[in-house]
Amino acid sequence: MEVKQSNNKSAKTLFLKDFWPLYKKRVLGLVLALQVVAGLAIILLFMSIDRQNPYLGWGLLSAIIIGQLVAAYVLTSAILRPLHDLSKALVHVSGELTAETPPSLNDDYYANNNLRPLLQQIYELASKNTDTPTAEKTAASSSLNVSSALNTTATGVVLINDQGKIVFANKSAPVSTGPNGEEKLDLVFDVDQPLAEWLVECRSHDIHAERTWKRIANKLPGDENRRLFDVFASYEKGSEAEVVITLFDRTNEYSPEEEDLDFIAFAAHELRGPITVIRGYLDGLNDELSQAMNSEQKELFNRLIVSANRLSGYINNILNASRYDRRHLQVHLTELSLADIYETIADDMKLRALAQRRLLSVNLPPSLPNVAADLNSISEVLGNLIDNAIKYSNDGGSIEVDATVNGDFVEVSVTDHGIGMPANVIGNLFHKFYRSHRSRETVAGTGIGLYISKAIIESHGGKMNVRSVEGHGSTFSFSLPIYATVADKIAKTGANNQQFVEHSSSGWIRNHGAIRG
Amino acid sequence: MAIHSILIIEDDRFIGEMYVRSLQKAGYSVDWMVDGNDGLIAARNKPYDCILLDLMLPEKRGGEILQILRGQQDLIPNTKVVVLTNFDQDEHSRLAMEHNADAYLIKAEITPKKLLSVIEKLSAS
Incomplete structure (x- = not known):
């Protein structure tokens, strides 16, 4: 040893x-x-x-x-x-x-x-x-064709040069050719063009950078062959391919959540059951008991009705916000008069104003041109704005709803003479779940109403505006395209666009239409 | 086509009873089925003027019932179908369903009083 x-x-x-x-x-x-x-x-x-x-x-x-x-x-x-x-x-x-x-x-x-x-x-x-x-x-790599090899994988690979041009994209990459022959990535991000913004940032600050985006779709929901990706991008300054984007196809993993497990839709279904019964019997009992109730009881009864109606409105707001966030929100533009739109919520609004002692004056003359609007959505917006005006004004205060023609648009405004807002609040007003510090203490609400209202108006091609003076009140306004100015476009874009004309020839009635609680 | 007889297919007891109560008060003859299978059998066995159809039903979904009654051929040409649901369907399935129905209503958005006015409208058309 x-x-x-x-x-x-x-x-x-x-x-x-x-x-x-x-x-x-x-x-x-x-x-x-x-x-x-x-x-x-x-x-x-x-x-x-x-x-x-x-x-x-x-x-x-x-x-x-x-x-x-x-x-x-x-x-x-x-x-x-x-x-x-x-x-x-x-x-x-x-x-x-x-x-x-x-x-x-x-x-x-x-x-x-x-x-x-x-x-x-x-x-x-x-x-x-x-x-x-x-x-x-050695023998194998010398005869290997990299691009044909990459075409056999389900993972997308895209190379972008320092001019921002796509120099290589394999078969699995969601890339389409534009009208001028240039290739572009088909990705629907939550906010506008974060990839381009990230690239601008990289070019000014970085030599090497990496970034990941999860659950990015290549198409809008409902489109054929929609795929969902985890997107990984790497940036290398001075490289032949400045940006390498790898797209991992996660459709099988994400799509069941997207389509089947629509939690909010199921939750709303459950909540709406009891609301149906509450609203139904309140309405019936209000008639049946009207002789027996004294004026105070009648007022309290009205509050019950108004509260139940609001509850139902909140659920619609939440459903629409969820649809909008998942890009499911679709508006069906038809030719409508503003008076008809308001008519669908008039009873409810009058009751709300009455229950909270506000003077609601609605001035939507029949002489106004018809607008291109989704009846259900716009009545929801109008309801949200009037409801806010009621909430953020004082006992006995007046609320005015007016409309004027402004170019190709009709502008509808809802004015209150209530508490108003300081300028720093206005900037945040349309953010989801935003509620101003003060209103959190005094006024009930979800902070989702203005968020979805703005989204709906913008889906119509209109704009939402707000003017406010603290202590003097606020005016919220929205614009809708005059139907005559967009009729051709609506007819042409058809169902391919997010907006399409509703075919009412079959004669069915929707409560998104003429009938609404 | 005047409406006199109405079939309600609705699994929620409170909602079903509420509709039965107000429709009977208004003078209609009303049958009420709680599950989808019974509802479909009733709809095929008796010629109703109007069917109020819920979607989220036990045994057989409202969508299936509508498909059987109106999908291939119209088995109930003399009957008006009102889809009544609280489930927020996606746009695609809702449009498909509206195609086979005479009205499509969100239950939480209507009161029995409004329902009566819809039925009156359908009755007049």
């Missing part, structure tokens, strides 16, 4: 650097020995010339020359052998095809000249570095 250990030790003490001194010493020794032999031979030659024997002289000269040639060959071979073995070893690990066999470490020759550690090191480095191509790999 001890012997073996000492053997191992002696083997270990042999370093790579031990080769060179020994090799140099031996080469020098051999070369010097050759010189000495050659010198002695020449001296011998001169001595023989002295004896005037030309045959002996020529014979010796020939022997010296032949001897020198043989010695030079043997010497050179001996000196070059380590170099030859190293080169053979390197050729072997490089994977190049060769007829020569690689040097074997077990050869005693390597033990004598300290070359073994060097060869061992070469073989070790080669086996560690698996990236070193072997003969087969």
